[in-house]
Amino acid sequence: MSDPVLSIRNIEKSFGGIRAVRGVSFDVHKGEVLGLIGPNGSGKSTLFNCILGQLAPDAGEVSVNGRSVAGMRASQMNRLGVGRTFQQLSVFPKMSVLDNIILAGQEHHGTMLSRLFGAPDAGLTGEAERMIAFFRLTHLRDELAGSLSYGQQKLVDAAMAFMAGPSLVLLDEPAGGVNLTMLSHFKERLSAYNAEHGTTFVVIEHNMEFVMSLCTRIIVLAEGAVIAEGSPDEIRANQTVIDAYLGG
Ligand SMILES: Nc1ncnc2c1ncn2[C@@H]1O[C@H](COP(=O)(O)OP(=O)(O)OP(=O)(O)O)[C@@H](O)[C@H]1O
Structure with missing residues (x-):
């Protein structure tokens, strides 16, 4: 197997x-x-x-693509190819969908000099439009992000996280607050992105149907420790998990 x-x-x-x-511990x-x-x-x-380096662990090691990330800031993690989405939306409501996604790309790519002297969109409009099309948001391209439904804003949020072409994306409760119709679309697009780009995802999620259909492997935590690990089918059938969580 390849390096983790x-x-x-x-x-x-x-x-x-x-x-x-x-x-x-896990890979x-x-x-x-x-x-x-x-x-x-x-x-x-x-x-x-x-x-993600937002908390310093008391002990232990985190490596991304073989490199220790201890003490790295979010911007350094970005450059290493790590993206994230937040439980709370991180879109700017008074900016258009397109501008939100371009801005996310600038944060990932831009240096101070390129922002001062480069093209205002840092050459990212084409990439942002491809991302908008990928998430089927083209009809909303010029709308203010704040006028979109919550589920649509979650899609914009994901598109923003993917603008840097990350190799690893951590998704924090992507399904939270999203209605059922939008949820299946969101799941389908995340799976398609994973299949097309080979991007690795780690997903925290409470919605069992969403997590079981999206994930290839599941790790179950209880009281801070791993109590089970396996395929969605193995986890569904695991008595320890049923007792600790799913049966609750
Ligand atoms: N900043 C903090 N200060 C003190 N205790 C904290 C802090 N953050 C988390 N905890 C405690 O650590 C434990 C783990 O919390 P954590 O938020 O990581 O769990 P979680 O699995 O993400 O929960 P949830 O599903 O509700 O988001 C809990 O007992 C929580 O109260």
């Missing part, structure tokens, strides 16, 4: 007396869509934040 895109080893993180993440390989599930408070967000 993401490798985490023995990650530990406590808040005061609470051991939020207890010695979690994620190119093209995998890994789901991270678990009850509320099981440590999913803390682990995500340790991977």
Whole structure:
């Protein structure tokens, strides 16, 4: 098997007396869509934040494409090919869909000099339009992002995360608050993106149907530790998981 895109080893993180993440280790390989599930408070967000450098783990190692990312800032992670979406939308509501996506691309690509002296769109309009077409948002290209439905804004959010052509994208509850019709479209587009680009995804999600149909492998956390790992079918049938989570 190829070297992992993401490798985490023995990650530990406590808040005061609470051991939020207890010695979690796993690898994620190119093209995998890994789901991270678990009850509320099981440590999913803390682990995500340790991977993304927003929290410093108390112990353990995180590597992306073989390189340790300890102490890296978000912009450095971007340059290394790591994108993310947030639980809360990160679109600018008073800007058009197109401008939001161009801006996301500029954040990923732009240096101070290229922003001062380069083309105003940093040559990103074509790429942004392809991304808009990919997510089937062309009819909304010039609308203010804030006027779109919540589900449509989630698609814009994902398009923004993909503008840098990342090799790894961490998606934080992509299905949260999205209605059923939009959800199947969103899932289908994420799967298509993964298939076309071989991009690796790690997804935190509470919506079981969404996570089971999107992910190729699932890791279950409970009280900060991994309690199960396997294919969606294996996880559905795992009694420990049913007891800790799915049966609840
Ligand atoms: N900044 C913090 N300060 C103190 N305790 C925290 C902090 N962040 C998380 N925790 C605690 O760490 C534990 C894990 O929380 P975390 O948010 O990582 O879980 P989660 O699985 O993402 O939950 P949810 O599904 O509800 O988002 C919880 O007990 C939580 O209260």
